[in-house]
Amino acid sequence: MSSASTLHFAVIGDPIGHSKSPLMHNAAFRALGIDADYTAVHVTREGLPAFLESARNTLSGFNITVPHKNAVIPFLDGITPRAALAGSVNTVSVRDGKLFGDTTDATGLERAVLEVFGLPLKGANVCILGCGGVVRALAFHLADAGCARLRILNRTAEKAIRLTDELLKHAPALDCGFASLDDLPAVKNALDGSGLVIQCTSLGLRDGDGSPVDPDLIPASACLFDTIYRETDILVRCRERGLRVSGGLPMLVHQGAESFRIWTGREAPVDVMRAAAAS
Numbered sequence: 485m486s487s488a489s490t491l492h493f494a495v496i497g498d499p500i501g502h503s504k505s506p507l508m509h510n511a512a513f514r515a516l517g518i519d520a521d522y523t524a525v526h527v528t529r530e531g532l533p534a535f536l537e538s539a540r541n542t543l544s545g546f547n548i549t550v551p552h553k554n555a556v557i558p559f560l561d562g563i564t565p566r567a568a569l570a571g572s573v574n575t576v577s578v579r580d581g582k583l584f585g586d587t588t589d590a591t592g593l594e595r596a597v598l599e600v601f602g603l604p605l606k607g608a609n610v611c612i613l614g615c616g617g618v619v620r621a622l623a624f625h626l627a628d629a630g631c632a633r634l635r636i637l638n639r640t641a642e643k644a645i646r647l648t649d650e651l652l653k654h655a656p657a658l659d660c661g662f663a664s665l666d667d668l669p670a671v672k673n674a675l676d677g678s679g680l681v682i683q684c685t686s687l688g689l690r691d692g693d694g695s696p697v698d699p700d701l702i703p704a705s706a707c708l709f710d711t712i713y714r715e716t717d718i719l720v721r722c723r724e725r726g727l728r729v730s731g732g733l734p735m736l737v738h739q740g741a742e743s744f745r746i747w748t749g750r751e752a753p754v755d756v757m758r759a760a761a762a763s
């Protein structure tokens with residue numbers, strides 16, 4: 485039951501009906517006895533400025549999902565250095581009517597990979613499939629975490645070239661390279677020796693989608709983490725080959741847990757959030 489002292493949180497996106505975030509955060513608030521609620525709000529591109537103005541007076545914080553993670557930035561009063569590097573914000577805190585942005589996607593991925601595969605990012609040989617908003621956040625995080633080797637494979641090679649250039653300016657010693665998904669020898673080369681393959685394309689979100697690379701090219705010793713939280717073609721085929729695989733649910737839980745910590749200053753009840761997300 486909501487009262488005058490109840491804190492209000494939300495997630496915004498378009499579409500938003502599928503979001504598991506309200507289940508996770510409401511369960512976490514209940515578990516810790518925090519008087520707060522969390523709702524999903526459908527916000528279109530056109531509706532974003534008006535939503536943000538009203539959020540200054542009505543919300544304590546909110547998450548942001550597709551397609552607003554980058555578009556929101558010019559409207560904010562401040563963002564963290566990691567969100568600025570990523571060009572992406574998924575967590576906004578409201579303080580005294582001002583909006584402060586951060587990104588927790590990469591932290592979520594790092595904790596998920598450690599939890600599921602026992603694999604630290606430091607020293608890892610990583611190959612990322614895709615080069616969208618999430619990859620920007622991940623790539624800078626991987627560079628800062630001390631990954632040994634990073635390869636970025638994307639359909640549109642220019643995006644991967646641009647990101648690789650930026651990464652090398654940020655971390656000149658990083659062993660970093662890119663390839664177009666069409667360039668089979670370069671794709672094979674990039675996947676060879678990878679210990680962790682992170683699937684970050686949107687291929688797999690829809691029924692009937694194929695894989696961005698031939699799953700048979702991924703080394704049998706590698707772990708495959710697919711950021712999508714459904715059974716994608718690449719995940720199913722890698723599992724059939726005996727690779728260790730994970731879908732994106734653990735990342736969703738841990739990015740949400742980090743948002744929760746930022747808003748409340750308290751460690752999130754991760755087990756409670758995991759159970760709620762899986763329900």
Ligand SMILES: NC(=O)c1ccc[n+]([C@@H]2O[C@H](COP(=O)([O-])OP(=O)(O)OC[C@H]3O[C@@H](n4cnc5c(N)ncnc54)[C@H](OP(=O)(O)O)[C@@H]3O)[C@@H](O)[C@H]2O)c1
Nearest residue numbers: 614615616617618619639640684685686687711732735736
């Ligand atoms: N688990 C989690 O907590 C979590 C959190 C955030 C996001 N995600 C997932 O992460 C993924 C990426 O999100 P994003 O925000 O980075 O998306 P985005 O910015 O829209 O980027 C999409 C990426 O997918 C590629 N792509 C799209 N269709 C393709 C196709 N037919 N063949 C090959 N590549 C294709 C794009 O390549 P081009 O550059 O060539 O267009 C681009 O690299 C999504 O699947 C999303 O569901 C998961």
